[in-house]
Amino acid sequence: MTTIYDIAKKTGFSITTVSRALNNYTDVSPKTKKLILEAVEDMHYYPNSVARTLSTKKSWALGIIFVEDLGIGMKHPFFNSVIEGFKKSVEQKGYDLIFLNRYVGGEKMTYLDHALHRGVDGIAVVSSNYDDVEVEKIIGSSLPNVIIDSHTSKSNVVYSDNMRGSELAVDYLYSLGHRNIAHISGHSKTFVGLERLRGFKSAVEKYQLHNSSIAEGGLFSVDGGYQAMKTLLQLENRPTAIFAAGDNLAIGAMKAIKDAGLNVPDDFSIIGFDDIELSGQISPSLTTIKQDMDKIGEQAAELLLQQINHKTDPTISIVPVELIKRETTKAIK
């Protein structure tokens, strides 16, 4: 491995000058700078980021942790999209992304300790859980951070306009003539589950839809949606439309309907939330509230880098959602 010393020896300058040349300091003459840069090229030198980090306290690395309940990790269709958006943004600014876990050398530690140990410049948290103690620690720390899909006033947060999404869904269903609209809700320990439910209730209130029912869908899994729909099917006062708090819930519901010998959209109109890849591919394709995952990732990156660079105050960013009309919704006859 070639070091700054090798460059110094080859060019005859001191390591101080070499370092300065490399970092575009002013007090090094154009001539020697050129000489040094040539040597760098020749010897194929690249600075050791570890050494640099040790002396500058800046690692140019961002930690990312994500807590999700399905146990599918990176396969999570919403989170991986957000992370991709985040990754692209921060990479452009020269940051690397490092996935933090809770093990270091076989020993468990907190995410925060791990981040501190690694010396990351900031940390992005994607967490569905509302009050994860680990996440709380991060929020309360002095390490710059941004929280995605949860809420707190003490840190940067970014999430979709969940309430508005619910309204859009109910508005559309109402405009199609539906008057008995049910909601399959997300788990109440999740921020988004709560928000979407709140939005639903508010919309239902707006239209005076008093006979609307709500079924708990759990942790946004297909199976959760399936089970919730089954209870909805038992109802004597069956809904004609279902707004599910997540696409997977909606897909599960569709399965349950199919298994019951009924049809979407003829017997039930369905709207999901997320617009994951799958939703456009299945048949019938799912009408849904689209979250702009790329944008969420970008926003998270921006807020985080802002805090790192300018020590800004906690800010909150709410990303607009959009109704995507597809085949699972139909005017009532």
Next chain:
Amino acid sequence: MTTIYDIAKKTGFSITTVSRALNNYTDVSPKTKKLILEAVEDMHYYPNSVARTLSTKKSWALGIIFVEDLGIGMKHPFFNSVIEGFKKSVEQKGYDLIFLNRYVGGEKMTYLDHALHRGVDGIAVVSSNYDDVEVEKIIGSSLPNVIIDSHTSKSNVVYSDNMRGSELAVDYLYSLGHRNIAHISGHSKTFVGLERLRGFKSAVEKYQLHNSSIAEGGLFSVDGGYQAMKTLLQLENRPTAIFAAGDNLAIGAMKAIKDAGLNVPDDFSIIGFDDIELSGQISPSLTTIKQDMDKIGEQAAELLLQQINHKTDPTISIVPVELIKRETTKAIK
């Protein structure tokens, strides 16, 4: 930030002894070790991994780079599954995962340079491209590495038993009575595309299916499959079954068939390759050759760590595949 010096000062021992106590060296008495560990606990000390890396040359971080042509990054359903498997395995061994890009401080550099710069202990490459010059550099370097889904004799590689997968597919189609089987191939610049094609040809040879045709599906995209199927539909001697080199290709083909007013599986039987999440959810659900992504990730982790720890020779690991029978295949009448 508390350092080893703080612990030394508090306990009255030298930093040498503190360091030794922390690293389970033998020549420190149980008594002082206990004292030091208590102080560590009290002061909430955790070693600075940057400093440690600088002096030990071991970063406990693994780089991961992936090159994929669809531009979807982490959203890639096959790759993200593999990465998840890899991540889980290496995390257990105490390694962090760091995503390498080609930019450092705004300047472009090679992946290899970046890895060297960051001081990772090893690097995993998931690349569909057969002869990416960047990947070649990594393979040729002295940095431990493992290549997923490509082939080389100069490094560790792991991929599915692609040829066998093709055989399984054709075997099954043949057993259902199909005698005119077409293949929608993956791009010839990808290793897996080539291998699956090879397997297809060999199976076709085995059964003497001389009128089988092949359509180029390109880079495993849904649209590629759609286009390929359209050319297949023009054929005067239409196939009765299609084996696609990827699930997305198969899904695209199904779309084309549907758009042509035809039906799967009544008019065409279809088999894909991958078994991505989507395949089980669409309707009709896709019969496919399942790749064990978790296993691929695990194997990659194992080979890489082996090379890091014991400097083993390049080894190749081929992961078994499995036929998953679903609804897109049907016996010919």
Next chain:
DNA sequence: ATATTTAACGAAAGCGCTTCCGTAAATCGC
């Protein structure tokens, strides 16, 4: 001409850790 500023560079300390080498005290052999 001399005094003063400026430009261009080097010495050395320091970031937080590991580890080689050395040494005093405790333990052992007989």
Next chain:
DNA sequence: GCGATTTACGGAAGCGCTTTCGTTAAATAT
């Protein structure tokens, strides 16, 4: 009991950088 090992610890160098503080020579001002 005395020399030979062990045991338990500390000093100090070194990992590859950045940065503060000088220093010298050239450029400028007086």
